[in-house]
Amino acid sequence: VYSIGEFSKITGITVKALRFYHDKGLLVPDRVHEPSGYRYYSPTIVTRARAILHLKEMMVPLEAIGEILDSYDDEADLLSFFIQHRTQIASQIATLRGVTASLDQIIAQERKAQTMSNCNDFEVEEKDVDTLLIASIRWRGKYGDCGKALSALYSAFGRYACGKPMDLYFDEDHKDDDADIETAIPIRKGTSVPGITVRELPGGKAISLIYKGPYELIGQAYGTLTLYARERQLNYLVPVRQIYRKGPGLIFKNPKNYLTELLFMLS
Amino acid sequence: VYSIGEFSKITGITVKALRFYHDKGLLVPDRVHEPSGYRYYSPTIVTRARAILHLKEMMVPLEAIGEILDSYDDEADLLSFFIQHRTQIASQIATLRGVTASLDQIIAQERKAQTMSNCNDFEVEEKDVDTLLIASIRWRGKYGDCGKALSALYSAFGRYACGKPMDLYFDEDHKDDDADIETAIPIRKGTSVPGITVRELPGGKAISLIYKGPYELIGQAYGTLTLYARERQLNYLVPVRQIYRKGPGLIFKNPKNYLTELLFMLS
């Protein structure tokens, strides 16, 4: 016979766990010395201990382990149990995979935003823009009221989205109240549905500026970009684009760190 | 302002959870009516509630959520946290995958044993056996003492194992005490090491019988098989093989259900 400490070393189960299993009736010592309460285990019970360990490795809950060891005596009878248990574990894996997928997305997004935030410091850039397929809604109203349009676009075409959302401004000048705006998201594929147009947004040469900060102060950035164009006698087209590279996040909205690209296509 | 029930509907957080978050200081109502203890939430706090929900979806523990919401104000600062959290989730996935792998193995094994147990009822079968590569240890002793040899074989070649273990008996007659035995496991590849021989076990025509039950009574099965050979004037070779199709399992050992194949190669 072994004392609890010896039995613990033999089986690899902690003393605390052995006492707990005794309490639960899962692994009862062969003898308990009355006055002292010392537990003594015989070598024959080692098999049961090993069985418990094996089932624990398969993440079977203790209660089920108890039932299994007491009601069955052959592994074949456990087939249906194992199959069921396996599907359950598989669904846990699926859940976790969903979580890693979300985390990956957030991580990638933040990484991008960070490099963008570090590289460009308010410098105007000339670049070539590819033609994009977009899903869009055209509406009139105030700048910054694109929320409803955006959520409509994402609920209809979100699964095909392949880039950052943007607003296209059709007015020549700043309009506070009744601006002519097209809110759009780039998509991989799709066709128009009632209320939403799918179309190509032509590419070409453009000047662009990344602005960091709250939307209220974006006027400065427009100033910088129009000045740049005027100085170099570049003609730009309407609509101009305002691309939301980084807006309010899932968790925080911190306008100081918003990144917005202003893009003027050149004629 | 909303009552707790209204706020619960808006956010999708249960009333119980809202009270719990209040206790923990994670989501404190804007006002608590003194005499009644009624909690009242303002619409502005909905954002915080949503942030909590998002972080919970990523399986971030509540305490960490509290720290995040109170100490950070931009998602970029969370990058390292998210990365670390991601690796942790990934390791959980790895653990669970290990479990499903073990379960799959057990399930497959038991399924095989079950069909085997149902199809063959003590019927002698003539069959062709393929040549096998085996790792083996030859020793002398009692039938049934192959445990040590087996564990040595598995610890050296277990990762290349590709079939059930077997004993080869070199004695012409039953020997109780000092039998000449070679214990072997089929392997995919490998070369001899000190104490363990790797060699080919030649295939060919054979007669075989599957026996179900404890090892002590396997003598009957030998009788059946030798009788079959004698009646048909078939000559069989030494060593004969005893293949352990199903022995004691990880959890149970139930000798009544052991499946052992006796295999006599024909000359």
Place this chain on the structure above:
DNA sequence: TTGCTCCTCACGTCACGTGAGGTGGC
């Protein structure tokens, strides 16, 4: 008065780990 919403305890979950405080045998 009846229903509904809200409140505060207290307890349970799961498998132990972590002390605290004490005993028994070499």
Place this chain on the structure above:
DNA sequence: TTGCTCCTCACGTCACGTGAGGTGGC
């Protein structure tokens, strides 16, 4: 006597859910 092993509580973990028992406003 000192160390070591063993014992029994009691409490903590994690994020609430489940009652029980009671109150407040329409």
